[in-house]
Amino acid sequence: MPLRLPPLPALRFFEAAGRHQSFKLAAAELNVTPSAVSHGIVGLEETLGVELFVREPRGISLTATGADYLSYVSEAFSLIAIGTQRLPNHRANRPIALSCAPTFASRWLLPRLQHFKARWPNANVTVDTSHRQVGFPVDGFDFAIRLSRAPVAGAAWTRLFGEQLVPVCSPAYLESLRDEHGAPSWKKATLIHVNAESEDWQTWLEATGTEKLDPDDGLRVDTIQLAFEAASMGLGVALGRKPLVDRDLESGALVEAAFDTIDSAGAYWLVSAENGERRPELLGFRQWILAEAEQFSCDDASADIHTPQ
Structure with a gap:
């Protein structure tokens, strides 16, 4: 029956x-x-x-x-x-489907994606930046990149690198904060908050012992990208998140408003199905992004050693 x-x-x-x-x-x-x-x-x-x-x-x-x-x-x-x-020839040429946050995609992933295309010129990649939970493998995604404090059950998680938090603002705004001794006066600062972030100003203020600031006052936006743009326009001080803020610091659009950089409790992870398929281009993508993450971590460590404080 x-x-x-x-x-x-x-x-x-x-x-x-x-x-x-x-x-x-x-x-x-x-x-x-x-x-x-x-x-x-x-x-x-x-x-x-x-x-x-x-x-x-x-x-x-x-x-x-x-x-x-x-x-x-x-x-x-x-x-x-x-x-x-796993059926023979099932969508053998379908794109590699990746889910990640929009700011991470534009500031870290896309600038490096040409290196993968150079190795796999016939492999296409689809990047989805919608804010939604991904179920592996039901939703059709091959990989996701997530910021998390720890792996979550139900998928395979591989750590890429950590995140650091440091206050950033425009050069002109930093000058406007200086007191008669030339030091930035935090009392004058407008803090720019990102509503969706669990680790925001309260985390940095407590870790650095910075006092006399209300962590709830200031300007609120809903994305990290908007926070960086608001800071570059002189609207206040944003909490920079390395590596996402690196491009703005290198261009000079933003500068560090304090030397106190703290490690975030979260890290970026590559996530995939526990028993996913083994197409060659998927293995190639995994190997490539892990190598890029390792190289980035080494470059970042070298920069920290040689940057004067």
């Missing part, structure tokens, strides 16, 4: 909603309406005779039964995706 399976479209809705803990985000990922996701999951619950989600005014959460069922459904979709990818 053949196995009786629930409706596969409803299972897809359930997997995405369970992973995102949101009908809205699941709908955006699957290119359907939140109502379609909600109705599909209601139908699935009726078919199974169980409640998969707790629905509250502030959002949804998985029930204990739903969380247990999600682990089986996610594994099933992953096995289907991996099996499909």
Whole structure:
């Protein structure tokens, strides 16, 4: 007797909603309406005779039964995706799909991508900078680059390099902060905050012991890129994040407003499926980006040794 399976479209809705803990985000990922996701999951619950989600005014959460069922459904979709990818000649020439943050892509990845193209001229690369969670291998991505304090279960994580935090501003703005002794007066400074960043001014102020500053005052923006642009326009002092701010420091658009550079608790990681496919160009991409990261770390260490303080 053949196995009786629930409706596969409803299972897809359930997997995405369970992973995102949101009908809205699941709908955006699957290119359907939140109502379609909600109705599909209601139908699935009726078919199974169980409640998969707790629905509250502030959002949804998985029930204990739903969380247990999600682990089986996610594994099933992953096995289907991996099996499909390993079919002979399946999309043999498809692009290498990479997900990463937009500022990292524009300031670190893209300037180096020509080195990969020189080694693999026939390999195409797709870079996705949308702010969404990636599920391996279901979502079709080969790699992601993430800033995280530690690896997360469910994927293979390889550390690339760390991040350093240092205050930066325009040269003219730094001059405007100087007191009668020529030293920057932090009391005059407008702090530029990035709303989405967990490590912001509070982290730097506590680590350096800088006092008499309210870490909540100042200008707020929603991306690192906007923070750097605002600082270069003389609107205040941003918390520079190396390596993302390196280009502005090298060009002179921004300067370090203090010598106190601290290590971030997070690092950049290359993430991929634990049992992903082994296409030659994917192995080549992994080897290339790890070599670039190692070279960057060595160059950065040398610069720190020779930079006068």
